[in-house]
Amino acid sequence: MLKEMVFAGFGGQGVLSMGTLIAYAAMKEGKEVSWFPSYGPEMRGGTANCMVNVSDEAISSPIDTEFDIAAVFNIPSLEKFEPKVKKGGILIWENSVIKKGPTRKDIHSYGVPAIRTATDKLKNIKVMNMVAMGALLKITQIVKKESVLTALKGTLPERYHHLLPLNRNALDMGFDLIKTK
Amino acid sequence: MGEIRLMKGNEALGEAAIRAGLQGYFGYPITPQSEVMEYLAQQEPHHNYVFLQAESEVAAVNMMYGAGGAGARVLTTTSSPGFSLMQEGISYIACAEIPCLFCNVVRGGPGLGTIQPSQSDYFQSTKGGGHGDYHTIVLAPNSVQEMVDFVYLGFNLADKYRTPVTILSDGAIGQMMEKVELPDPVEYKPDKPWATTGKTKDRERNILTSLYIQSEDMEKKNQKLQKKYEKIKQNEIRFDEYKTEDAEIIIVSFGLSSRVSRKSVDIGRAQGMKIGLFRPQTVWPFPYEKLREYADKDRVKFFISIEMNAGQMVEDVKLAVCGKKPVHFYGRMGGIVPDSYEVIEQIKKIKE
Numbered sequence: 001m002l003k004e005m006v007f008a009g010f011g012g013q014g015v016l017s018m019g020t021l022i023a024y025a026a027m028k029e030g031k032e033v034s035w036f037p038s039y040g041p042e043m044r045g046g047t048a049n050c051m052v053n054v055s056d057e058a059i060s061s062p063i064d065t066e067f068d069i070a071a072v073f074n075i076p077s078l079e080k081f082e083p084k085v086k087k088g089g090i091l092i093w094e095n096s097v098i099k100k101g102p103t104r105k106d107i108h109s110y111g112v113p114a115i116r117t118a119t120d121k122l123k124n125i126k127v128m129n130m131v132a133m134g135a136l137l138k139i140t141q142i143v144k145k146e147s148v149l150t151a152l153k154g155t156l157p158e159r160y161h162h163l164l165p166l167n168r169n170a171l172d173m174g175f176d177l178i179k180t181k
Numbered sequence: 182m183g184e185i186r187l188m189k190g191n192e193a194l195g196e197a198a199i200r201a202g203l204q205g206y207f208g209y210p211i212t213p214q215s216e217v218m219e220y221l222a223q224q225e226p227h228h229n230y231v232f233l234q235a236e237s238e239v240a241a242v243n244m245m246y247g248a249g250g251a252g253a254r255v256l257t258t259t260s261s262p263g264f265s266l267m268q269e270g271i272s273y274i275a276c277a278e279i280p281c282l283f284c285n286v287v288r289g290g291p292g293l294g295t296i297q298p299s300q301s302d303y304f305q306s307t308k309g310g311g312h313g314d315y316h317t318i319v320l321a322p323n324s325v326q327e328m329v330d331f332v333y334l335g336f337n338l339a340d341k342y343r344t345p346v347t348i349l350s351d352g353a354i355g356q357m358m359e360k361v362e363l364p365d366p367v368e369y370k371p372d373k374p375w376a377t378t379g380k381t382k383d384r385e386r387n388i389l390t391s392l393y394i395q396s397e398d399m400e401k402k403n404q405k406l407q408k409k410y411e412k413i414k415q416n417e418i419r420f421d422e423y424k425t426e427d428a429e430i431i432i433v434s435f436g437l438s439s440r441v442s443r444k445s446v447d448i449g450r451a452q453g454m455k456i457g458l459f460r461p462q463t464v465w466p467f468p469y470e471k472l473r474e475y476a477d478k479d480r481v482k483f484f485i486s487i488e489m490n491a492g493q494m495v496e497d498v499k500l501a502v503c504g505k506k507p508v509h510f511y512g513r514m515g516g517i518v519p520d521s522y523e524v525i526e527q528i529k530k531i532k533e
Contacts, residue, residue, distance in 0.1 A: 020187075023187055032360065033358075034357060035187075035357060035359070036353065036356070037357070039212075039296070061441045061520075062353070062359070063353070063437075063440075063441065063518050063520070065522060
C-alpha cells in the first residue's frame, strides 16, 4: 500500500528531519521509501518541505501531487497543502502558530499544539518536530514508535546522542496528545 | 547482499565511487551537485584517493585529462553550466582516448538558469557536446540505486573502451533519498599499458595526444574512434521496460521523468488504457532497434516522449520509429517536473 506524505514548515522547524526519520524507520521495517526535499531558494529562509513515499512495492514517482498525509507547521504551508490532501486523507497542523485551521470537511484534520508542548513542557522548542511526530504516529500508525527511535539513533551524529532521551520524551508526549477516537 | 542505507543520490554516487576504487576526484562546487564534493571531501582522510577542488570546471576537466592519462580512476561531477565549461576538455579526452567518468547533475538552463531539476542537457550529452566527431557513453539513472550502479558500470566501460563516460543525472535524483544497496568495495587494479606512467627501458614512450597535424593521420584517428563507437553500439545498449508486453501506447522517458511516467502507466491502466513505459538507460548509444520493433507491432498506436525539456530525446525516438507510427512529445521546462496526471491528460488529448 502506497502512502504519499508531505511535511512542510519554516526552514529550521525540522520538517526535513521528520520526513527523513519516517523514511528511515519505514526502510528498517522493510518498506520501499523515497524522500524528496524542496531545495534551493525555498530552503533558505522560506518554507521548506519534503515529500515522503512509503510502500510495499517499488515506488514510481518520488514527486507527488496529492497526499494521504500532510503535516504543516506554518500558514503558507497550510494554504499550499490543504487543497492537495486526498479526500479522506489526514492533515496535521500545528495549532499554536496557525490560529485559523483548515476549512475542508472531506478530510480528517488534527490540530496539534506541538510548539506549545515543546516550549512549555519540555523547555526546548527544537523537539517540536518530535512532538508532532508522536502525534502523527498515533494518528497514522505509518511506522512503529520504536522504529523512529532507531531511525533517530541511526541518523543523529553520535555527539548528539545525549539528546536521545529528550527526543523520546517529546515523542511520547506527542503520542499522548492524541486521544484515540 | 551489500550494505543497505538511506542516502541522497549525490552522496550515494560519491560513496559508490570510493567503493569502485576512485583514485582522483577533481571538481568545482555547483548546486545541485555539491553534495558529491562535500561527501568526497569529508571521506578523503579515510581513503586512498586525491580530492581536489579546482579553481574552475575548465581546470577540473584538464586535471581529469592528466590524471586519467597517467592511468588513475578519475571522476568529476558538475551541473549544467559547469558541464558546458568542460566540453572542450571532454573533446580532447575523447580523442586522446582516456577513461574518465563524468556526472552531470542537470539543472534548468539555458544560461545560469535555475537550480531545479531538468533534462535539457540531453542534446549536449548524447550528440557530442564539444567539437569534433566523438561520443561519450551516456548513462541515465532514474533512482539513487542507479546512481550507485552506474558509477561501477561507468568506470568499467570507460576502462574497457578507453573513453569518457557521462552519467546524465538531474537535480531531483541527486537531491532525493532512497534505499540503496551498496556493493562491496573493489580493489582496483588498473591494466593500462598505454598510460603515461614514466618511460622504462623496456618500452617505447607512451604518447597521449589529440593533436594530429597531418589530415591523413587525423582521419585514421577518426576511423579508429568510429570503429570503437560501432562496437559500443553493438554491445552496450541498455534499457528497461514496464508493462510494454501488451501496450498500445508507449511512453518513452529517461531519468526522473521516467519515474513520473511509470506512475502514469499505472494511472492510465486503472482507467483502461494500455500504456507501457520504455526507458533507455543508455541514451548514447540509444536503443533505436528495440523501439523500432515496437513501431512494427500492429497493436502499438503511438509513442509519446516525456521529458523535462523542450523536446530533445523525442528526435531519437522519431529516428527509431522512422515514420511508422506517430511520435508525440510532452515536456516541462526550466526546472518544472511534469506530474503523472498531466501526462495522462496529454495522452487522452492525443487519443481524441
